[in-house]
Amino acid sequence: MGEPQIVNRGDQQTVHNTNMYALQKGKENLAVTSEEMQIFLGINMIMGYIRYPKARMYWSSEDGLRLGIIADAMSVNRFEQILSYLHFVDNYTYEPENTDRLFKVRPVLSTLQKTFLATADPEEFHSIDEQMIPFKGQLSIKQYIPKKPKPWGVKVWVRAGSSGYVYRFEVYQGSANRGHSSGLRMAGDVVMRLCDDKKHKNHKVFFDNFFSSIPLLEALKDLGIYGTGTCRANRVKGASQKLKSEKQLTQEGRGACSVVSTNGNITITRWLDSSVIHLASTCAGQSPEDTAKRWLKKKKKKKISVQRPFSVALYNQHMGGVDLVDQCVAMYPHRRRNKRWYIRVFFHFLDVTVVNVWRLYLMSGLEKMNLLIFKASVACALINAGSLQQNRRGRPSGTPPPAKRRTVTKVPSEVRFSTANHWPKLTQVKNANRCHDAACTWKTKYHVALCPGCFANFHIA
Template sequence: PSDSSDDEYSDSSDEEWLPENTRNIGDTDDEGDADSQDAESQDDEGQDDEGQDADGGQHDEGAEENVHMVPAQRNVHKGHTCTQPQPIDFFRYLFPLDLIDVIVHNTNMYALQKGKENLAVTSEEMQIFLGINMVMGYIRYPRTRMYWSSEEGLRLGIIADAMSVNRYEQILRHLHFVDNYTHQPANTDRLFKLAPVLNTLQKTFLMAANPEEFQSIDEQIIPFKGQLSIKQYIPKKPKPWGVKVWVRAGSSGYMYKFEIYQGSAIRGQSSSLGMAGDVVMRLCDDIKHKNHKVFFDNFFCSIPLLEALKDLGIYGTGTCRTNRLKGASQKLKSEKQLKKEGRGACSVVSTNSNITVTRWLDSSVIHMASTCAGQSPEDTAQRWLKKEQAKISVQRPYSVALYNQHMGGVDLVDQCVAMYPHRRRNKRWYIRVFFHFLDVTVVNAWRLYLMSGLEKMNLLIFKASVARRPSGAPPPAKCRAVTKVPSEVRFSAGNHWPELTQVKNANRCHNAACTRKTKYICMQCHVALCPGCFANFHNIESDT
């Protein structure tokens, strides 16, 4: 349900709306690419519109170029000189080693507070731990312990050889990002358990790339069904339960800024723009007066919001609900008139401040409000008619084509994250949110890699490259020594008697037919052996 009140947007206004018959709003933007899909018809519910990733588009003179910072060429690992940046460099640029050190410190601190004094996680171990979780995203087993299975067909060497399963579970059990004892009761921030991670990623995402000219704002959901005060239910999402995140992303699919929704009690009093309008203003506070174009759906869009963005030098475009059109609704052609003219008919009005509202008839009526695009130049879109079983060409306003071309940035981020997600269940919500943003960091690092002009690489290969050597050269695997008793000792006559040892932990019985553990050993063979297994173990016929 929407937190913003539509009553804030009056349907009456003293603003003079003029029919768009003498204006040419689109003259300055006459090179828009019309190859993307059209906007879906929307009613008063907040259904998201999906766009497509496109390389084309216009460029205003004042907008910043899409220049992405590339990690400098340097010695990536000790003793290893790299001639060009590697995938791990792009990841470390967004997820720096300083952040890993903070996680290591707080994890060890939490383990100490819980009585685990000998956890002693190191920075290299934590990087290997993160790499293991990345591998689990694109090689999925039903249960976590299967990666360390003794069955040859199940055991995954890249994980099992890097870290033991007990060590992995110890780190996961004590993984922490802040010291709980530093939390003040007066602190109302519900995200304090993730504050160092979220703050660092917010800075590195913005620093790593100059903002693209075309960007979109939409909501994202982090799936979680456990107990959590900020959990939301959005029925039209594939995963309806979870943590809601407001996201600003470029049309390329790079996430620039995000804000986790903490509920109405935390945000305080909303401005005259409403809750949704305030979200847009906060997400756009770093791109003022740079001629950027921002797109959003009808959950956010309103005429006052477009005016506020224009005062900051930001051009806005979005689908708009009928009760937010102020006085434009009376000036536009009615729905009956548009239906008489046929599919593709539209009506446009604008103000002296160059805010244009377009009412367009597709399968149903939609409203598009914009400060940078209007009706012309029109193009045609293909539509499929079920009754006639044929395609028809429909006239489409320029504002709709521009919206469809650049609105899908956040959806593109969701699509990339959903390809190889970390979906291991965990009752602690902050662990789930952390691994989600770890996946987002990998996607953002991949986007930077592609935009740097290096050799093309798909997301799976990129993520595998980052996960393979998260800490440089991993330490050699610690394999358990297996004692094999020579046949001449095992089957010879002698002192084969059980002896009880004083070891702290029992060892696995060496009899192949036994799966138990014991503290008894054979006095002559010096291997762990249950007293009841002596006859079978020392029988030469049982060995064959």
């Protein structure tokens, strides 16, 4: 619904740089317009939820394959031209001392950062986690995370609300481009950068044990931000000796809990579930406890009730914001293979933008709509808007629009190789067609586009 406006904010720059890149590559007459760019983006959205093995199948002459909303909006050759020259910066503005490895897609990322923050009212609960943009080609910032569904790709740090709306993100560029260090390790610095717009607003942030540490929670608290995260046993400082040992918790049984507070009012919770976990928080502790249902390992068909600390319940409730974004993006992703990494990054964030707009739509209180229907409506809106603006250009013509080019149909095999009724017939077409015989290169006006001398060869099986 709001997608065309979001796209329009940066499409003028994208159109300019695409035409500039084509000119630099020797393509002088590309002349992409903003209207064509809207149609191009809409087509790519449709390709995310209607998947064909090959892109050209959307323009197939076969009735069972051809997709009219795509094929009627733009020709396949024009689509491939725009895709091959799609660019977001002028390459000649690159300076050797520029260490930004995301230079080729930086304008898009900067625009989205501002748009995501300005469009939605901030939620109280946020989570920070990593996200992967699948890519297996050669790239210096490519990462490998074995536990991810797509282990190879570009890593992105994301801060999302518990609703699944993305507020902030930062593409990881490697250890050489970490930016300012605050002494909280690389992961702690990421959290501080992603939360620098939430100072003294009493927001709650959740993260896993990759980020969590006692110094990080203290630094966030100094900024008026409450933090909660699972914590590794070697990061709880001296609290480990004050807590009950794992052996004691095991003896007490599943659901046993031990809590201690540090001098900085940070609560450390050691809780026994299927294994022992540690949780550190500046806003939650053991009380009020509730119960959680768990399966018994030995009796899989039986559930038991387990006592659960409040900090664990709060963490489980609000930690899944980034995972929710990943789930929505993975439902209808843009997965067309492309050797240019920045094109993959662009289309990934286009998918994230659609999910964000969908979340805003749901928050507005309007009639509920699932993501597929919403994405389809956005894609159609882009294509229709671009087509209407193209048709309105220039002086209105009093002559009817030119007739569409006749679709060339193949002659069925049973007709082609039958033994009767193959008589040459001269048609009244204006332009001659190329002879259907593979061995002939002439053009003819005979039906079915065959030279008189090629009839025998064409109808012999």
